[in-house]
Amino acid sequence: MPHFSHLFDRWQSTLNWLPSPTQVDQFEQLYELVLEGNSKQNLTRITASEDFWEKHLWDSLRGVLAFWGQENIKVIDIGTGAGFPGLPIAIAKPSWQVTLVDSKQKKIAFVKETIQALQLSNAIAQSGRVEDLNKVAPYSKKYDLALVRAVGAPAICASYCLPFLKKSGTAVLYRGQWLPEESEQLDIFCEQEGLQVVKQERFQTPLTLGVRHSVYLSPRSISISNS
Numbered sequence: 001m002p003h004f005s006h007l008f009d010r011w012q013s014t015l016n017w018l019p020s021p022t023q024v025d026q027f028e029q030l031y032e033l034v035l036e037g038n039s040k041q042n043l044t045r046i047t048a049s050e051d052f053w054e055k056h057l058w059d060s061l062r063g064v065l066a067f068w069g070q071e072n073i074k075v076i077d078i079g080t081g082a083g084f085p086g087l088p089i090a091i092a093k094p095s096w097q098v099t100l101v102d103s104k105q106k107k108i109a110f111v112k113e114t115i116q117a118l119q120l121s122n123a124i125a126q127s128g129r130v131e132d133l134n135k136v137a138p139y140s141k142k143y144d145l146a147l148v149r150a151v152g153a154p155a156i157c158a159s160y161c162l163p164f165l166k167k168s169g170t171a172v173l174y175r176g177q178w179l180p181e182e183s184e185q186l187d188i189f190c191e192q193e194g195l196q197v198v199k200q201e202r203f204q205t206p207l208t209l210g211v212r213h214s215v216y217l218s219p220r221s222i223s224i225s226n227s
């Protein structure tokens with residue numbers, strides 16, 4: 001019995017995108033695997049089908065909407081937990097290479113099993129602390145996008161992302177409310193670390209109208225003066 005078929009039009013009206021039949025099946029399967037996984041470990045409190053669609057599937061994809069037209073890019077999901085936002089993104093964008101990282105082995109075991117079950121050949125999961133992984137060769141400066149949702153204060157999230165990014169890369173902080181003091185704290189960090197806030201975007205989720213913000217950061221390009 002499909003869980004999300006009544007929400008099919010919402011993909012089109014809110015993201016201007018429609019999943020293929022295979023992607024529809026993968027989203028359904030992902031939901032069932034998370035429910036099953038939740039009976040063995042604490043993966044998520046968001047279990048009702050509409051909540052799952054809005055807060056895990058839709059929200060994960062909305063954060064990368066600005067990059068939707070890009071193909072063949074490398075993406076890292078930092079502190080992925082049960083695989084969000086990385087798994088919905090790997091389903092929706094098969095040409096993107098998605099790396100999902102979390103320090104908790106058990107969560108990564110679940111994500112690995114799910115990648116296999118969904119046959120996502122464009123996703124890999126890696127356990128470890130991001131502040132260790134982001135300094136080593138396979139990961140350092142390799143990513144076009146670094147994504148971080150619900151992991152910590154903005155400056156900490158930014159510090160996790162920065163070492164993963166190519167010079168042309170972008171970090172996306174997935175935030176709920178965005179407070180002036182968070183913005184100020186992030187500005188101070190960016191000033192010190194050679195990052196710039198490229199854009200902040202405010203939007204609402206389509207079903208419960210929850211407030212969300214996406215904050216986009218990129219390494220600052222250095223301008224060299226002639227004098």
Ligand SMILES: C[S@@+](CC[C@H](N)C(=O)[O-])C[C@H]1O[C@@H](n2cnc3c(N)ncnc32)[C@H](O)[C@@H]1O
Binds near residue numbers: 078080
């Ligand atoms: C609240 S969960 C959010 C999970 C997921 N991003 C989401 O939005 O549903 C935060 C996750 O970040 C992971 N995490 C926190 N600090 C980390 C670090 N330094 N390195 C790797 N993972 C970390 C935790 O293990 C946890 O699974």
